[in-house]
Amino acid sequence: GIQVEQSPPDLILQEGANSTLRCNFSDSVNNLQWFHQNPWGQLINLFYIPSGTKQNGRLSATTVATERYSLLYISSSQTTDSGVYFCAAFGAAGNKLTFGGGTRVLVKP
Amino acid sequence: EPEVTQTPSHQVTQMGQEVILRCVPISNHLYFYWYRQILGQKVEFLVSFYNNEISEKSEIFDDQFSVERPDGSNFTLKIRSTKLEDSAMYFCASSERDLSTEAFFGQGTRLTVV
Numbered sequence: 001g002i003q004v005e006q007s008p009p010d011l012i013l014q015e016g017a018n019s020t021l022r023c024n025f026s027d028s029v030n031n032l033q034w035f036h037q038n039p040w041g042q043l044i045n046l047f048y049i050p051s052g053t054k055q056n057g058r059l060s061a062t063t064v065a066t067e068r069y070s071l072l073y074i075s076s077s078q079t080t081d082s083g084v085y086f087c088a089a090f091g092a093a094g095n096k097l098t099f100g101g102g103t104r105v106l107v108k109p
Numbered sequence: 110e111p112e113v114t115q116t117p118s119h120q121v122t123q124m125g126q127e128v129i130l131r132c133v134p135i136s137n138h139l140y141f142y143w144y145r146q147i148l149g150q151k152v153e154f155l156v157s158f159y160n161n162e163i164s165e166k167s168e169i170f171d172d173q174f175s176v177e178r179p180d181g182s183n184f185t186l187k188i189r190s191t192k193l194e195d196s197a198m199y200f201c202a203s204s205e206r207d208l209s210t211e212a213f214f215g216q217g218t219r220l221t222v223v
Contacts (some may be wrong), residue, residue: 041146043200053164088212090208095164097142098154
């Protein structure tokens with residue numbers, strides 16, 4: 001099945017800083033999603049982005065399907081951005097949404 | 110905004126007991142899923158369900174587990190004879206069509222087996 005790798009595994013930011021999280025996947029995808037897991041464990045949908053670029057407030061995401069990666073940008077980070085960010089992919093030949101290992105983000109005031 | 114809801118949010122059970130985790134998927138969605146996340150680890154696929162039958166299951170989903178859609182709105186995960194290693198966060202998800210469409214996750218049920 002598809003392999004999904006995220007980097008970096010951990011990220012510490014000062015409030016107000018910008019950052020880029022990366023998700024690499026091993027096969028063509030029909031679905032690529034980004035989630036934020038908050039401190040209570042909930043998985044919050046951020047983006048459904050099998051290709052192209054989307055923006056939602058301070059967050060934006062880009063998926064370059066032909067090169068098998070997706071990027072999540074956090075601008076002007078806030079302490080509420082802390083948590084774990086997961087990407088998950090559904091491969092063209094697959095049958096399940098496969099999660100990456102996550103990037104743990106800590107934004108310090 | 111429609112959402113997937115799960116109950117209970119937290120369940121503590123004794124080893125060997127049976128538990129049923131409940132989910133109400135988004136109403137017009139046709140595909141349903143269970144995932145689990147052991148503390149500090151990846152989110153892992155358990156099973157997908159469509160048209161009242163299992164369409165895919167992982168190696169984790171053995172005879173200890175079963176799923177059911179008992180009525181038009183609920184989707185349940187039953188774990189028989191729970192083990193300590195079943196302690197995890199269990200997520201239900203649904204999608205309008207297959208996983209080429211966006212999947213929405215519930216808030217999770219934290220299962221603790223003691």
